[in-house]
Amino acid sequence: MDLLKINFGSGTFPLPGWVNVDSDPACNPDVLADLGAFPLPFPDRCARYLHSEDFFDQLPLDKAFEFLRECHRILAPGGVMRLLTPDLHRLADLYVRGDPELMRLWTSYVGLPLRTGSLCEIMNLAMSLGGHTFLWDAPTLTQALAECGFEARAVRSGESAEEALRGIDLRSPENSVSMFFDCYRV
Numbered sequence: 001m002d003l004l005k006i007n008f009g010s011g012t013f014p015l016p017g018w019v020n021v022d023s024d025p026a027c028n029p030d031v032l033a034d035l036g037a038f039p040l041p042f043p044d045r046c047a048r049y050l051h052s053e054d055f056f057d058q059l060p061l062d063k064a065f066e067f068l069r070e071c072h073r074i075l076a077p078g079g080v081m082r083l084l085t086p087d088l089h090r091l092a093d094l095y096v097r098g099d100p101e102l103m104r105l106w107t108s109y110v111g112l113p114l115r116t117g118s119l120c121e122i123m124n125l126a127m128s129l130g131g132h133t134f135l136w137d138a139p140t141l142t143q144a145l146a147e148c149g150f151e152a153r154a155v156r157s158g159e160s161a162e163e164a165l166r167g168i169d170l171r172s173p174e175n176s177v178s179m180f181f182d183c184y185r186v
């Protein structure tokens with residue numbers, strides 16, 4: 001059997017050639033599934049690559065750990081998972097320093113009107129908007145990944161040692177506060 005490439009939380013941006021999974025029927029995913037209900041509907045070791053962009057932060061903390069363990073189960077030995085999620089440290093740092101970059105990112109890429117026009121409001125909204133449940137920072141995410149059987153390597157947007165994982169990111173440091181990891185199954 002050919003190993004799969006699975007994109008979790010694909011939303012309205014399905015990846016061609018990947019099995020796109022989402023719980024929203026309006027997105028017309030290849031597999032309609034609740035990724036917060038376990039076990040996930042895939043057999044052991046069926047995938048060579050996993051990808052998930054801006055979905056992981058929607059899972060409550062206990063489910064996030066379970067999701068990572070399931071990703072480990074689904075990945076074949078030698079498999080790699082690309083994980084993009086907002087970086088709480090970058091977001092908080094922009095806020096604490098009063099950096100106008102935070103306003104630029106909001107205005108250009110989120111665009112929701114602000115009642116107060118303040119970075120305080122942006123910070124509050126960024127923590128909860130779009131279903132955000134738990135925002136991670138790099139050390140906490142790296143530790144969680146290690147607990148679940150992954151070695152996390154920080155990578156640049158769009159880049160990867162794995163050809164299949166290059167150029168698939170929607171987000172970059174110029175249009176988001178995302179962090180980017182290639183997670184190797186140990």
Ligand SMILES: C[S@@+](CC[C@H](N)C(=O)[O-])C[C@H]1O[C@@H](n2cnc3c(N)ncnc32)[C@H](O)[C@@H]1O
Binds near residue numbers: 021
């Ligand atoms: C912010 S969108 C990200 C979509 C796309 N990956 C992107 O980067 O733009 C988050 C997606 O996760 C999906 N999602 C949220 N909770 C989910 C769950 N429990 N199971 C499956 N999909 C879920 C939503 O339906 C939505 O399409």
